[in-house]
Amino acid sequence: MGTAALNDGVGKLPALGFNTWNLYQCNYTADVLLEQAQAIVDRGLLKAGYNYFMLDDCYSLKERDENGRIVEDPEKFPNGMKNFTESLAKLGFRAGIYSDAGYRTCGGYPGSYGNEAKDLETFAEWGFEYLKYDNCYIPFDNVTQENVYGRYERMAEAIRARAEETDSAPLQLALCEWGWQQPWRWAGRLGQSWRIGGDIRPWWSALSSIINQASFIAGATGFYARNDLDMLEVGNTGIGTPPGNLSYDEAKSHFTAWALLKSPLLIGSDMASASRETMEILGNEDILRINQDPHVGEAVAPFRWGHNADYTWDPDHPAEYWTGNSSYGVVFMVLNTFDEPRHMSFNLTESWAIRAGRLYSVYDLWTHTDNGTAYRNISLTLPPHGVAALLLNDAGPEPEAAEPYCAVWWQCSYPNVLVVDDDDGWHG
Structure with missing residues (x-):
């Protein structure tokens, strides 16, 4: 197991920030999102390192324009998408956006299959630096003649080509593959992170299931390439049915596991109404320091x-x-x-x-x-x-008188090769 990560200066460490999907899904406007961004600043989380603001699905019109370009929804972004990202930048955020390797996004909006270069140009003009790339509405096999790797590779190659042509930093690419085709084995060749399963839910059984899966693939993480355990559900969320939000101890476990496994830490809950306990969890500088370790990229x-x-x-x-x-x-x-x-x-x-x-x-x-x-x-x-x-x-x-002489006693021996034996005492 392991990765062939892209060492291109982008995405060396896990991204920290906020993602719009779990809290708002499709129900937002630019003003609502900027209020959330301001709350992140006011509550001290931007200063703690949460500097990516990820705009997820549903930001565009359902159809492209006559030139084949994605068009931002004028009702949600009346001042335009460029104005929105500039407003985020003034607050101190880097902007991320969402698209899909199929014909449409999971919400039914234009996907990027066949339009990878064109959409990258649009995203760059709008001011985005990070791309979450989903896996819905994929074309028929006889159209693509590719598997999931090939469809994601199209966007990865488009990102490389645009960076070379414009002499600019490439977009950071986060693959949302859901774990069906073991992305931890190959996705590091294409992007900086990959989802290992389906969408998170804010109750313990969902978290323990994700941790269980991560138990077997923790070794795939390193600099520039890492398992993505999905969003942080610490605090008040916009999704779910009872039992709903996590207990305080469950929220601590959730944050600790995600951070020490070096997952991206993208908040999916409301920071404007977050409790003091929620802020203490998300702002734990000691845990964040391990997640953002500049010299050790491996996970626990x-x-x-x-x-x-x-x-x-x-x-x-x-x-x-x-x-x-x-x-x-x-x-x-x-x-x-x-x-x-x-x-x-x-x-x-x-x-x-x-x-x-x-x-x-x-x-x-x-x-x-x-x-x-x-x-x-x-x-x-x-x-x-x-x-x-x-x-x-x-x-x-340790103290000289410490006994037994070895912490792992059955491996312990004297110079004459007498070895501790559980049944007979000693043998040689």
Whole structure:
């Protein structure tokens, strides 16, 4: 597994920002969206790094003009799309837009199949730098004579060609393929991120299902190319049926998993009405710092599934113990996938990034506190659907009297090659 990522200076790190779809779907105007953008600024999230404003589906008329160009909806954008993106830029945002690799978008508006270069010219003239590219209304096979890779490649090649012709930075390309054809194996050749499944919903079973899928493909993420777990549903959302919005602990787990798995973090909920708790979650500088690490692009990955045997597919109880490296220390994420509190523990050396025989300082990425030192093991109690996120750094040798002599005792031996044996004591 892995990617052949585009190292073209665009999209090295995950995008942070806001996406219009889950909150508004097709029901918005430029004024409504700019009010949301202003709320993001006023609540401090732009300063925290959420600087992309993504305009999703339904922004255009249903048909192209006589020259074959997409036309912005004059009722939604009475002052034009260029005025809208300029207004976003004045607030400090970079603008992103949406299109589709088929004849029409998922909402039934003009898609870009057969018009890739023309639509890119339009998007650039309007002032957009980021393209979410969906997968609806695809032509018949005997028309394209291509699979999903080939249809996405058409847009990727058009982006490359336009960048070369105009001597400009290419648009960042986010593929919305839904995971049906394992985009983590190939999409990094074309764009900077790829969706791994269907649309997110703001309840725990939907989140745990996405985390379960991510458990098996975490290693596909790196600089310029990453799994996209879909939008952040932290706070008040515009979609869903009961049970509706997430609990506080579920929202923390949601944000932590998305951020440490290096997914793009595009908010899908209302920031104008967001609670203090929602802002604390989305604005967690310690977690964002890991997501935006300029020197380590890899995501955390499971080192033990926990409730299930390793590599068990279980949308209700995905992998619970995760680790990875960062510029700031070794990262651990522990998830309680159950509906009740649980006592959970792990051996430090289960993480590949930990040195055996050493003490480690423990920093809590949620309480933002130094919690002393640990060696060999860490134990904690988590609330239902809760999370722990820890950052460990080497603090010197562990105590000389530490027993057993090895954290992984069955691999331990004396110089004369006597080895610990569970049944007989020692053998050689």
